[in-house]
Amino acid sequence: MRHGGRATGTIAGALGVIGLGATMVAGVLGMTAPGPAVPAVVTTAAAIAAPATDSLEQVIRPLLGLSGRLRAVSFATDSLRASPLAALVPALATRTPGLHSTGLAAPNGDPIRVLNLVPRRAKRGPTWNGYRVGFWPGEQAARSSTRYPLPDGFLEVTPENQDLPLSQHFLVRDFLTHDQPQVWPKVLVIRLPLLDKLELIAAELEALGRPAAVRVMSGFRTPQYNALGVGPRGGRARDSRHMYGDAADIYVDADGNGSMDDLDGDGRVSITDARWLAAVADRVEREHPAITGGIGIYRANAVHGPFVHVDVRGTTARW
Numbered sequence: 001m002r003h004g005g006r007a008t009g010t011i012a013g014a015l016g017v018i019g020l021g022a023t024m025v026a027g028v029l030g031m032t033a034p035g036p037a038v039p040a041v042v043t044t045a046a047a048i049a050a051p052a053t054d055s056l057e058q059v060i061r062p063l064l065g066l067s068g069r070l071r072a073v074s075f076a077t078d079s080l081r082a083s084p085l086a087a088l089v090p091a092l093a094t095r096t097p098g099l100h101s102t103g104l105a106a107p108n109g110d111p112i113r114v115l116n117l118v119p120r121r122a123k124r125g126p127t128w129n130g131y132r133v134g135f136w137p138g139e140q141a142a143r144s145s146t147r148y149p150l151p152d153g154f155l156e157v158t159p160e161n162q163d164l165p166l167s168q169h170f171l172v173r174d175f176l177t178h179d180q181p182q183v184w185p186k187v188l189v190i191r192l193p194l195l196d197k198l199e200l201i202a203a204e205l206e207a208l209g210r211p212a213a214v215r216v217m218s219g220f221r222t223p224q225y226n227a228l229g230v231g232p233r234g235g236r237a238r239d240s241r242h243m244y245g246d247a248a249d250i251y252v253d254a255d256g257n258g259s260m261d262d263l264d265g266d267g268r269v270s271i272t273d274a275r276w277l278a279a280v281a282d283r284v285e286r287e288h289p290a291i292t293g294g295i296g297i298y299r300a301n302a303v304h305g306p307f308v309h310v311d312v313r314g315t316t317a318r319w
Contacts, residue, residue: 064106065192066288067199069168071106072099074115074192097156099164099172110168115192117153123187126224128156131183134224137239151244157186167195169202169212175219175248189220189245193312197291198248200284201277201310208280210263211254217307218242218249241294247311249298252277259305271299274306281310282318292316 063073075092091102097118104112126134136150155172162173175190202212221242229236241247251260251274263273274297281295294317296309311317 060104060106060112063104063112065167065196065199066290067167067196067203068107069199069203070192070196071110071165071167072113072115072192072195073102074117097153099155099161106168108168110165113164115155115166118156119153120151123154128154128187129185131180131186132224133187133222134227136223136243139223148239148244151189153189155188155190157188158184162186166190166192167199169199169214170195170216174216175245177220177222177225178218179222179225187222189243191244191246191312193291194246194248194310197281197284197288197293197310197312198250200288200291201250201281204280204284205252211252211261213252213254213261214250215253216248216250217304219247220245241311241313246293246313247309249307249309250277251305251307260300260307269300269305271297271306274298274308277308281308285316294318 061068064070089102089104091100092114094100094114095116097116099113099115102112102114106112120139123133126132137148139150157172157176162171162176164172166172166175172188176186176188180186198214198216202214205214206212219242221236221240223243226236226240226243227238230238236242252263253259254261260269260273260277262269263276266272278295278297285292285295291312292315293311293313294309296317296319298307298309300306
């Protein structure tokens with residue numbers, strides 16, 4: 001988790017250009033399929049004629065997601081080719097993989113970065129620069145199949161970029177696979193709609209008078225790591241959404257003890273607190289159908305406390 005951030009400045013002069021709002025494209029939040037489509041930004045004549053400050057706000061707002069708390073954006077490979085937005089914000093035009101500053105800032109001053117992926121096809125084999133990744137189901141067509149499309153690509157994570165924010169409350173490192181701690185660089189598949197959903201859950205907690213201390217117990221899992229827990233003893237699905245970057249196991253931990261807080265106020269921590277958190281996530285989904293997905297409730301065991309699985313698979317699933 002992260003809190004706060006420093007502004008890197010805005011392009012207030014350039015972004016006041018008339019009609020800039022028309023350059024925004026559908027799917028600003030999308031990274032890798034599958035997942036729900038995010039509605040396009042609709043530009044009206046009134047918006048085109050708005051003052052420069054209004055134009056700036058209209059351009060920035062869609063970048064920040066439904067929650068208004070995203071701090072990273074991602075575009076389809078060719079979506080900016082003919083767009084004047086790329087000329088005004090050069091960082092958006094570069095296709096160099098990584099997490100790059102745009103010069104844009106959110107209303108609270110947090111810098112906004114553009115997330116460019118390493119194409120998945122660049123990974124030739126089960127590893128990436130010494131980091132064990134394995135193969136996604138269907139990546140080796142002759143050996144396996146899958147009901148889900150393969151990820152388009154991944155972020156290469158280094159010691160230098162692991163602490164960069166992806167949203168107001170979450171850093172890159174919050175979603176890394178829990179293995180190979182000394183091996184760098186690492187691979188991360190992450191979809192921005194998942195971050196948006198987690199931020200909306202945090203906002204709903206705040207609205208209910210609870211701390212927005214949402215923690216990620218498990219985010220992205222490489223295929224090889226996920227395979228270690230497949231089966232009755234491990235409990236992981238062979239085609240787990242965690243491998244596709246659109247799922248997270250979460251809990252609320254305001255006191256910092258590494259386990260779920262007493263959310264329902266009954267004086268103890270149990271599965272009822274996970275149910276309480278799941279109800280919050282369900283309410284968020286009903287209010288924002290674009291981030292529909294799975295919500296699962298899990299009991300505590302000897303290794304961890306109760307938690308809730310959330311994802312943005314695009315269809316409703318409950319367990």
